[in-house]
Amino acid sequence: MKQKILAQEFYLQPTLKVARELLGKILWYRKGGKVLSGKIVETEGYLRNDPACHASRGMTPRNSVMFGPAGHAYVYFIYGLYNCLNAVTQKEGIAEAVLIRAVEPIEGIKGKTNGPGKLCREFGIDRKLNGTDLTQGNFVILDSGEEVGKIYRAPRIGIRENTDKLWRYYIDSEFVSKK
């Protein structure tokens, strides 16, 4: 099985397409000699002009990474306890991103990763990784070359606006946070 780092061009595709295409890809993080990895099984798209998107009301110190180049990690802290991981899409100045909601453990993971806060806890992802380039280095997303089966779509979780949009995507896995 050939594994290859996803290039920046991948993240320049339409955001909702990136959200679908990230399913089955591998989140890979080398942390001090140890490798943590997992297959992405659930994502959500967040678009410019989408009221549920952090960047919809303009740039702030927190969301500025979303306005930067594609293929970088946007990590934010929420509810006083948890971090969430996004992959920034679109060129600089266009703030869109894909939230990684759940992964299936492959390597180095001890606990459950069936939720955005939980997967960040298990991977040890925090705001120090905010702005990291996901196309090179120790924290990347790999194309596994694996075929993905049926892709399901559903409303996004935990938001108040635009709840009628089916911009959450997932594949068959026991690690999907909610069906």
Add this chain to the structure above:
DNA sequence: TTAATGATGGGCT
């Protein structure tokens, strides 16, 4: 079984 709630703190309409 499902539904409601408390924890906890940074960002900001």
Add this chain to the structure above:
DNA sequence: GCCCATCATTAAA
């Protein structure tokens, strides 16, 4: 001061 792209625990049924 209020809101929040969550989770674990408790309460209700």
